[in-house]
Amino acid sequence: GESVGLHLPTLSVQEGDNSIINCAYSNSASDYFIWYKQESGKGPQFIIDIRSNMDKRQGQRVTVLLNKTVKHLSLQIAATQPGDSAVYFCAETDSSYKLIFGSGTRLLVRP
Amino acid sequence: KAGVTQTPRYLIKTRGQQVTLSCSPISGHRSVSWYQQTPGQGLQFLFEYFSETQRNKGNFPGRFSGRQFSNSRSEMNVSTLELGDSALYLCASSLGQGKDTQYFGPGTRLTVL
Numbered sequence: 648g649e650s651v652g653l654h655l656p657t658l659s660v661q662e663g664d665n666s667i668i669n670c671a672y673s674n675s676a677s678d679y680f681i682w683y684k685q686e687s688g689k690g691p692q693f694i695i696d697i698r699s700n701m702d703k704r705q706g707q708r709v710t711v712l713l714n715k716t717v718k719h720l721s722l723q724i725a726a727t728q729p730g731d732s733a734v735y736f737c738a739e740t741d742s743s744y745k746l747i748f749g750s751g752t753r754l755l756v757r758p
Numbered sequence: 759k760a761g762v763t764q765t766p767r768y769l770i771k772t773r774g775q776q777v778t779l780s781c782s783p784i785s786g787h788r789s790v791s792w793y794q795q796t797p798g799q800g801l802q803f804l805f806e807y808f809s810e811t812q813r814n815k816g817n818f819p820g821r822f823s824g825r826q827f828s829n830s831r832s833e834m835n836v837s838t839l840e841l842g843d844s845a846l847y848l849c850a851s852s853l854g855q856g857k858d859t860q861y862f863g864p865g866t867r868l869t870v871l
Binding site: 678679681683688689690691692693696698736740743744746747748749750751 | 808
């Protein structure tokens with residue numbers, strides 16, 4: 648397989664704080680990146696995407712930053728809420744129509 | 759608009775059996791991709807279909823196969839099941855025109871005993 652999933656780091660934040668989830672991608676040819684949120688018992692849910700011709704994109708309470716120089720992607724969640732607790736995956740793709748997923752980060756929001 | 763649906767949601771099989779999983783994409787979507795999710799290996803790409811043709815395939819053995827019908831619905835089949843095939847099988851659909859967003863279904867939880 649191509650996805651590394653042996654470790655699942657956990658980020659614990661206080662409700663109302665900002666969260667930053669990081670991801671390193673592997674393929675220099677990747678030019679489209681997506682963040683997904685997966686809650687227990689559900690499939691991944693699309694959050695936000697970014698193409699390689701951009702370095703920042705904002706959505707509702709979320710911002711994705713792309714640094715192609717160091718092949719790094721981050722997801723920032725503003726004013727984190729209990730409903731944000733989930734596992735977050737970054738995914739990359741080139742021209743092959745397949746998504747390559749990172750190992751995921753578990754976000755825990757403390758009330 | 760209805761999301762991606764997968765049936766069945768849960769399945770229990772024994773080693774050596776075969777299984778067929780079904781996926782109905784979002785209306786208007788012509789691409790269907792399949793992924794396997796396990797705690798050890800994470801999310802891994804199985805294959806992608808567009809207009810009834812397989813466009814890409816992941817690194818899985820030939821026991822894993824799929825097909826897509828003219829209405830874009832897709833099925834995947836796993837033959838001669840092994841214990842290690844126990845996983846959540848996820849289907850995602852997209853428009854299929856270049857790099858567009860893939861939307862996932864809830865998955866089928868397969869347990870092989």
